[in-house]
Amino acid sequence: MENQNALTAQDVADLLKIAKNTVYELIKRGEINSYKVGRKIRFTLGDVEDYIARSKNIQPGAQVPSGQRSLVERPQAQEADWEARRQPKSNQEAPAGNFVICGQDIMLDVLSNYVEHHPYGGPALRSYIGSYNSLTALYFGDIQVASAHLWDGDTGQYNVPYVRRLLPGIRAVIIHLTNRMQGFYVAKGNPKNITTWADLKRQDITMINREKGAGSRVLLDEHLRLLGIYGSSIKGYSRESQSHFTAASTVARGGADVAVGSEKVARQVDGIDFIPLQKERYELVVRKEDMGMPQIQAMLEILRSEAFRMEFMGIGGYDISEMGNIVAET
Known part of the structure; x- marks a missing residue:
């Protein structure tokens, strides 16, 4: 008798917010464990959790050629209708090295895709780690954009107290992304x-x-x-x-x-x-000295654009009324 807690490929696709065919590709690549019941492929919840945990261990500073990213790093959301994608790239090149956006919400997958196709954007890698580790990665210079939704019980404030504690001596800018419940x-x-x-x-x-x-x-x-x-x-x-x-x-x-x-x-x-x-307030944090980077300027322009906002208009659970606002500088 089949285990009632077994997950199908469609269950895994729904959990990871990816296409069902991508699940089969992950199996072929050996990136997710599975087992067979007759001819049917099944997964345990532990298999999915292990895959997510391994994906979070990608080192943001690792050199990954654009055409060779693993499925973990590829944005999983549909490509948006961004007019600049149909235009030639600007002559202004992005700075050398990787540009990494850190965080777990699917909004960041869509954002990285927009940045990559913006006229003065460029390749935007993703690192799937939580808020606290995201800020420490920004402190050590491993990433360029951290995300945070950290509540301080003493002040009732989101993010600002943690940015001040975890980025000592670093001037930072906090940019609002969305409110979530x-x-x-x-x-x-x-x-x-x-x-x-x-x-x-x-x-x-x-x-x-x-x-x-x-x-x-x-x-x-x-x-x-x-x-x-x-x-x-x-x-x-x-x-x-x-x-x-x-x-x-x-x-x-x-x-x-x-x-x-x-x-x-x-x-x-x-x-x-x-x-x-x-x-809660879900926000992005960047170093103030990096605000002039082409990718960060592109990111701000995207966050304030109608095209990007429209991506999330019909999705429940997001309040985007303040998206793109600079809410604090530390």
Whole structure:
């Protein structure tokens, strides 16, 4: 009898937001583990989580020829209708070396694609790591654009306190990307009536956590700190998932009662409800001295363009009213 928790190729494609054919290509390349049940290919949730974890270990500074990027680095969203793609490149060349945008939201995949095809943009690589590690990578000069959605419980402020702490001595610019709603993933109908952060300490509730450094993990930990709750006292706290999709899927399949994540993903995973808790600010951080780089100027122009905004007009879970605004300089 086939394992009811087995994932099909379509399930994996839905979780990773890629085409089903790309899943088969990943198998051929040996980039994702799978097994067969008769003639059918199946996956475990652990296979998907391992693939995501390995993809996050790509070194942003590695030299990767444009035509030889792995499937992990290729933007997974559809190419947008950007007029400049039909025009010849400007004579102004991008600076030598890689230009890396760091973060996990699909908006960044689309953004990197736009930058790559902008008249004065150029190749834009992607690094799929969480907010905390993204800022430290910017501090060490491994990337050029970090993304962050880190909430500080003492000030109630997003990102600015962390930029000041994690980029000491570096003048930085924070550029708004979107507002998103964070909350709980729970089973359909919310059978255990999980509605507040304090509910997580109940003995009848098991959670699945995000990895250390992820914005959702920081949000959880800050609220637990303010409530005087130790994470070690919560069932499932030490079990980590590498993405919103795998966390939501685990709840949907009965592997946990609750997880913290974004509303957008909740709309894409069957079998769960979303309990909204807090609106978060998802923002980009660059060094101020890099603001004159052609790719960063191209990025600002793209973020403020109607064409880019239209990509996300019909997608639930994004508030793009402030997109492209410079919200702080440190």
